[in-house]
Every structure is written in structure tokens, then in C-alpha cells.
Amino acid sequence: MLREVHYCVRIFPSTSNRAIARRMSSFSSNENGSDATEFDEDRKFRKLDLYKPKEAPRQKRAEIKFDVPQPRSERMPVDQDWTSVWPTAQSFRPSVVPLPLRQGYREKGAPPGKYANLELMKVPNFLHLTPAHLAKHAKVLRPFCTPWPAGLETDEKCEEHFPVEVIDSDYCHAGPSIRDPRSRIVTLRVKLSDLELDYHARDKLLRLVRDRYDPATDVLTIVTDRCPLKKQNYDYAHYLLTAVYHESWKTEPWEADKAESDMECYLWEKSRSEANAVGFFKRMQQSLAGQEEITHPHIQHLPRDCTDDDVKGVAQVKDYAEAVCGIHNEGESLQSWDKYKRSVCSLLGLKHSALYPRTISRSCSWRRVVPTPRTLTLFLVLFGFGLVLFIYLPRSFEERLVRSPRRRIPVLLAYEGEAEVHTFFCDTHTTQCPRIEFTPASGWQGGIPGVPDLHLLSAHYDTRVWVHGGKNRHYVRLLGVIKSEDADSLRFFCQMWYQELPHPIVVESDRTEIWLPAWDGRAPPGRYYRPFVFSCPVPFNVSSPLSTGPANVSLVAEPCACPPNSLALSKTPEKDPKRGIAVCVKGLDFSEDISARLVEWLELQFLLGADTVFFYIFQVMPRAVLKGQCIQRWTSSCATTAGFVGSNSKESNCRVRTSRTFQPSGGSTSLTTRGRSAGHELVPYNDCYYRHIPTHEFVLLVDIDEVVLPRRHSTWQELLDDIVSAKPKMLATYASLAVPNTYFFDHFEREKSWSWFLSRVTRSANFTRPGFAVKSFFTTNSSLAVFNHYTLVPLYGKLQRTVLLSKKDVQLNHYRAKCPAEMETLCKDDYFRFTVKDKTLWKLESKFLSKVKETKEGLRTKFLVHVGKEGTS
Incomplete structure (x- = not known):
């Protein structure tokens, strides 16, 4: 048990x-x-304790409470002297500042308060620079200040008595160091007019200081920062000013041996022209000294024993001196030669006639002063002397220009050969015309005095032309329109503004109309705007050293007129190799929503090999679709420009170029009117073509109801490679490759499909006749002017406009709602009567479907726009 x-x-x-x-x-x-x-x-059975016995409760330690005083900010009286609380710069202390400050960020709730706030402690504060601090400091410093000197109340008086201005800066930091490397910089400014300089000293000083002198303000600026201390840079700036001033007054021994042809600037004083003019007047006075009364207008006011200074004071001599100096120093131009001719004729007492734009008249009409044989003989001799000067001056100036190291880019008449360009020099822009800003200008510009209906859209730099002898001729191409009855007889000049040159390069412009006169029918001249390409050749001696081209260009009616327009040149660096094919689309103008169809058309272009799609937008709904195209993977170029002629559109965030056709004023909407309105679309077409010359090999001009479809190839590039390999000389013979056109009308039989384009499977069996309604691949190195269908003007005369490609290789699917009224009979007989099933486009269905779905979903999620329902036909 x-x-x-x-x-x-x-x-x-x-x-x-x-x-x-x-x-x-x-x-x-x-x-x-x-x-x-x-x-x-x-x-006995003992009790088993299954739970741990409870311990006796322990007595808690008595809590010791400390008496914490309130922060100083709460105990501080209202009228506390803040300058004693916060005397100097220091880190933020929340217990001292009696302000309910907050700084920082919390996801929920208010920002953190000032206690234990590191953000308030990290940033510098200005609690030591309150008005009370400043008043206290000013009170202490006031005994050490002196009153402002009398007589220096205005800035003009200060500049008069203290022409040298020195600028330095001090920096205040709430940190451990009081030094800042920027405080050592010292800037010294002085006007050259305040310095005692003659012509030689001023010219030498300007060569020494170079770009430190601003001719607009006449201010010389010297900035010193190479020394570690401000005082050292201050002394160094004054030393530089003193050194260049005294150095400019020095005359080197070799300067005394300089001839007139070696001088940087032609000086009238002590020149051979001055000696000839003074000697001429003295000899004339001596020859007329025997007469009782001298009636010559120039001699009768001179004293009997006149000196050289008396002759130099004659108004005709002053005009002659100004004209000669202008030709030598500012260059040859129509104005300078006309001024020289006027002065010579006035000096000889002859009448003068105005110069024609291209020729310089050398004939002066007689005005006999004294009807005596002696005077007549004297005037004939002087007239011959004037002609000698007239012929001699250009040659001597040309020889001096070749020897001068300063003007290696002469803006003068060139005599290198027939290929050189007649160039004008304009010296009045700096004083008479507003300053030209080298900034891009968007939209239409125009309104030239005398030609109000001239409007320009864009300017481009063209380096494709090679002339005889292996020289590369550069051109500036401007695109615009003119509406004038005498448009063919107007002359225009291009003012090319280089940032490296003080004056513009002026050449006469040649223009090529982007239209054929036969297309106008019986329209009277001057009724419509006529599109033109304005071509401005660049001289070889300018394009060689300045190969990047001008920054801006202006089109004017006179060589030296003030420019009413300024177009920034579209220039793309040609370092990168050219890409494939760029697609240019004319202006889109649809009142209905075509976003779904537009997305499908764009995806087709990229599937077929388009590298860039360039739009011109009129009005398309919704515009959010186009914004989506800019943000997504498409590489379409984007910009903004004007809509109507003479107006500017607002800038857009989307990089899509906008334009608009030109509506002719008055008239009915006849065939000629519609055709002429369509002709104005050629300006945006050519603008798109010139923009892609430096970047692409080919440009394709199509509409959004057209698809260029290769029949035996997958992409356009494969098609063109096979064509060029089969016929290597094709691109050297033709400027464009035309694609035959066939129609897909809406009333033809269709199949159900998710795609608008894939549902159209029935086309006309007959293609349009050769050259009609075709669209072309334009080579970017062979066309001067293009239009909707093929090259209108080749770049070289030996090139042919276009060649029609085989229907077996490629076709143009033209999707139309109905037949145009002017083609009704042709459509019934050829296109409506004979049809055929064509599902060539269906070879792209799988890729096409995935791309369109991806794009539509992206547009819906990102921009919440409606882009059409799939499955609609």
C-alpha cells in the first residue's frame, strides 16, 4: 500500500x-x-502547492519633487531690454525667445514647437539685428561719423570730383569664422572720358584692356581677385589702372615708321588727302588772285593770306574729310560712296546725282562759276583730279585691307572671282537703329517698310551647296510669304548678325517661289499670299572663319535700313551621324475628337520606321493626347509659333510646333482659292524639311489619313536600302522618291476590327495616274523647295525633281471619306467601279495592337482623357 x-x-x-x-x-x-x-x-496526504507563493508587498520609495523654475521667456517682463538679452549672434535658445515659433514638418499635425527643435538651432537668426540693436549701435557710432561733404549732393557731382569708383563687398555669417573668400574681390570702374587721352593713347588703352571696356557706357571695369586680402586687391586694381594709363601714352619707335596703309584707323590730320585738299584751295586762290572781285563761293570768304587752319575750317573741306575717313575706317557701301561723291562735287563746285543701287555714277553736271576760258580749264583739270581720286581710293583701300591684321574678315566688295558675293557694309546701326538681341524669336514677323504684307516664319542655316573649285557655299534660308502686285520686282537684303562682329554682314537676297504660276489660274496678281524661300549667300571670307553661322538674320528692303524683324537661325550641330526618316505632318484642324485615330496613326508611323514625327497643330480635341505623345517614348519635335499671319500664339508646354494656313482676303471658295490656301501650307512643310536637314537622311511629308506601306518589306528603311542598292545612282539623279497613291473610301466594304485603319480592307483597284496625289521621300541634301507631293525646286540644276517607285514595292494608302468634287467623274469611272481587297496592313496587327493598347492605357491613366473605344470601326 x-x-x-x-x-x-x-x-x-x-x-x-x-x-x-x-x-x-x-x-x-x-x-x-x-x-x-x-x-x-x-x-497523511500532504497538500501540494502548484502556484508560487505571493511575496509581501514592498513599500515604494518616496518621490522627491524638485522645484523647476519657469523659463526665462515666461518670466520676462513685457518691456524687457532685448539688446541685453540677445546682445550678439548666437544659436537659437527656446527658453530665452518669447515667441511661439515652430519649424519642421510632420505628416499629421502642426509643425514642431520651439523646444528641443534642431531645425531652429541649425539655421542662422537675426535676433541680434533688431531695430533696437541698430539704434543702439548707431548711437554709439554717431560721435565717430562726419557730415557729408558739401558740394557732393548729387551723383553727377560725385562722378565729377571722384571719377574712380571702387566696389567691394563684406559678408556676415553666424558661424565661427568671419572670413569669406568673396570679400577679397575688388571692382574698379572709371569712364574713359574722365581720363586725359588723345586718339593714340585711347586706341592703345582699348587694345590693352580688351573686353573690359564697355563702349555703350564708356566704362572701363577692372576686377582683381588674385590676392588673398581685400587691401592687396585694392592696391593692385589702382596699380593696373595707373600702369595701363601711362603705357597707353608711350609711343614706340616703330610707330613713327607706319605708313597710311599700316594704320589701324585712317586719320585725316597730316594725311596726304588733307595736304591735297589744302593745296588745291591755295592754288585756286592764287589763280584767282588777279581778279578784282572773287565770286567763287569757297574762295571769296577766305582771307588773302590764308593759312592751313583757315582752309581746314571750310565746310566743303570738312565734308570731304568726313567722307574720306568714312570710306577708309567704316568700309565701302552705297551710302559711303554717295557721300564721297557729294563731297567731291561740292568741293569742285559741281552738281551731283544720286547713286544707283548697283553702280556708282561717275558723272557730274557742270555749273560754270566764272565764264572765262581760264576758269573753265581749271575746273576741267580739277574734275580730272577728282576722277583720279575716285578710281584710286578703292584700290589703295583694298591693298591696305589685305595688309591690315585687324580686318581679316572684310565686309567689302570682294574681287576673288565670279563665285564671290557682293557685300554691303552698314555703319549706322549702332547709332540710328535699336540694338539687335540674339534671342530666339517665335511666330510670324514682318511688316517691312514699303512691303507691309511680307511675313517671315523661320530662318535656317544651309551648308549643303558645293560650288566649282571644291568650295562650300553657305546660305541663310528664310521662309515667308508676300502679297503684292509687284512682288517679282521687289529687292530684299539680308542682314546677318554675328555675335563675333560689331556690324551685320549685308548681302542681297535671292528668292524662290514655292508655287507654280500655272496653279493660279486666272487669279489677278497680288490677290493671294505667295510663299517664298529667301536665299542669302554667305561670303567665303565670312563662312570660313565663322562656320557656325550668324545668330540672327533680318530681311530688309534697303541694305542699311533698320531691321524690322530678327529671326533666330535654326542650327543643329552636325557632329552626330544622321538618323533615318523624319515624318512631317501638315496642320491638324479637326472639330471632332480624332484622338483614337491619331494614336493609331502615330503608332503605325513608328512601326514602319519613323524616327521623328513633327506636327503642325491648328485645332485638335483633346489636346491632352498630344501632350501624352510628348511625354511618352515618341521622339516628335516640339515648339511653338504663330497661328495667323502677323500674330503670335501663346507658348505651349508641349513640344509640338503649331502653324495655320493663310486665308485669302475676299473671294469665293473656288478651286483656285482652295488650291492657293493649300499652297500656304508649303511654308510649314519647308520649315519642317529644313529643320531636319542636319539630323536625318530622309523626310516624308504625309497627312494623318495617309500611310506609306511597304509591300515586301517591314520598314521604310529596308525598302530604301534595297532600292538604293539596286540603283546606286538614284539618289544622285533624283531629289525625291514618289510613292504611288491608291484610295480607301469610307463607303467601300469594311471588316469589323478594333482598329480604324485595319477595318479598311477595300481599295480602288486602279492607282492614280503617275505624279498625281503621290507622297515622296525627300533626300535632305538635294532639295531647295518642296511641296506636298514631291520636290518643287532641286538644289542643283542637274537633279531631276522626282521618280515614281514601283507599285510592287510600296503604295500610299489614302483613306478618304468621299471623292473631291473636281474628281467626281474620275472617281466613278476608275476608282468606284473597280475595287479589290487589300489586307497588306494586317501583317503589322500583333505589334500594332500591343502598342496602341499600351499608349491608350497610358493616356487614360496619366491624363484622364478619352481616346476612343476599341472595337469601333
């Missing part, structure tokens, strides 16, 4: 080892013992 109890005790897992051992020992002792009482006690 005891063993059974023992076993029962062992089954409790919570019994401790010590209790079990005690019970085991007690059992064993009772078996041999004789004490009955202990045996009875052991037989």
Missing part, C-alpha cells in the same frame, strides 16, 4: 525533487521504525 502511495506521488509533475526525496526517506524509515505516531503522520 505504501508503494502504491509512493507511485501516486511520483505522477505529479509539479512536485519538487526535495519533497520527493523527503517522502522516500520517510517511507524507508517507517518500515524499520517502531514509532506509530510518526507513521500515522506520514500516512
